[in-house]
Structure formats: C-alpha cells, structure tokens
Amino acid sequence: MNKAAIDDIYRPVSAIIVRRYKFNRNRTELSYMLVQKPRKSHAWQFPQGGQDQEETGAEAALRELREECGSDLKVSLVDTIPIGIYQYKFPRKRTDGYIGAKVSFFRADYLFGQCQPDGKEIIDYEWLIREKIDEYVHPEYKEALKSVFF
Template identity: 30%
Template sequence: MAKKRYRPNVAAIVLSSDYPKNVRFLIAARTDVEDSWQFPQGGIDKGETPKEALLRELKEEIGTDEVEIIAEYPEWVSYDFPKTIAKKMYPFDGQTQKYFLVRLKPGAKINLDTKDPEFSAYKFVSYPELFNYVTFFKRPVYKKVLEYFKKEGYV
C-alpha cells in the first residue's frame, strides 16, 4: 500500500477575549460543506513557519490576526479525510496539524467577509457544546488536543 500523504496545516483554537474568566471557543461554519463547524485552520505555505501560517490563516479566515498565543500542542497531529472530502483534496490523504491555543485580544473584530470567505457564521461555545457542532471526523483530534490543554491548566 502506498504511503499516506498529509498536508502540513495549522489549526487555531481561538478563545474569546474574556479568557481566562470565561472559557469559550470560537467555531465557524464552513461555506463549502453544509452544517460543518470547525476551528480556523489552513495549509502552511513553502518557507513559512507554523506561527506565520497561523497568523496569515486567521487573517484570511476570520478577518483578524489580533491574537495572543497562549500555548501550542507539542506534537503534530494527523487525521485522514473521509472519502467524500479526499477526492477534493487530492493528492493528500489527510492533514498533519500544529495546534495553537490563542486568545482574541480585547477589541479584535471578527469579520468573515474576507477576500475568499471560508466561513458563513461563527459562535463562541463552551467545551461540552463544542462537540455538538464539530464535524464528526475532527472530533477525536479536537478531543485529544483539548484534553492536553485542559491537563496543562490552560482551559
């Protein structure tokens, strides 16, 4: 069997600006997949560091890069695309992601009306609510990463 190919990617777990008083996570609904909610994420361009990609992707996807990086997950986490998505993402079989926990700076404005809108809506949700929205194939990775941040005392 051929070796799987994973697209290098960054993912942002965005906390509201009233963190740590309230722990609420930003999730957004994709424009291209109905009822598919997720954290902002995106590919790492050639020559770009994960942190540079994080800030660029946040600006492109939620219209602001006004965040404070709180922590990063120590490892890269990989997942496979479901068959329905794999066709669109060829030649990649999945993604390998670097997760960052970030807090919106006070006054940062989210604007989904970007050059190429990827999201149609967003909301801030609590940890238990998160899993009522997030698309099924991302849940195990989100759970693993969030459990780590929880254990480390960040969320």
C-alpha cells in the same frame, strides 16, 4: 512507510484555537471561537488552512485566522509548537498529490476586535464554551479535539 514519505502525502495544515476569557463576579468563563465553512458536512471547525512552504505552523495558523476572520480580530499566540495533531484522509482523489491532511493545532488568546467572515471561506462564527463545541463539530473532529483539550 517512513515518516518523510507520510509527510509528503499528507498536506500540512495549521488550525488556531482562539480562546476568550470572560471574567464574571463569581467565576471565569472560557469560550472558544469556531468558524463555519460554506458546506453541508464538516462545516464547523477552528480556523485552519494549508501551511505554505516558507512558513512555520504557528505562522500559518495566524495567517489563516487573518484570512478567514479579517484583520480586526487581534490575538496573542500561546503556542509555537502544536498542542495536538489530527490526521485524516481526503474523501476523494485530488490532483495536488495529497491523500489527506495533517492538522496541527495552536492556541491563541483573544485580545480585542471582531471576526468578520469573508463570506467565501467562512460564512459565520460562534463563541462557545467547551461543552457546546461537541454539538457543532463532526464526530471525527470531536475525537481529535480530545488530545487538544486536556
């Protein structure tokens, strides 16, 4: 199957990795924001969602962050091209024609504000250091993140 055909059957999705620097006296601590979806499995992930036809991946990542966390949270986009890709198949047949998703990851630096979960798409969030993320995410997602955290 050629690349164009694969792109047609995998839904384009953009994820945003929001990182926050905390400067302490002796070191700089870096944490990342994960959000919790209202489901039993695969609940914790970076804010993400489907890319609309007229927008770039980076634009979709910023829009999804705004939709899921509200407009109070301000970030500065670091990447305009993906720093990593995670492709997976959906667990069951869907009616939209897609058999899976192709998630593109973009980074952003936290500026100010708070994530205010909408209670529908997102029910909670956490700021976590890199080592703690593995405890929250599904093993397949964790594996995909290896290419993102160099």
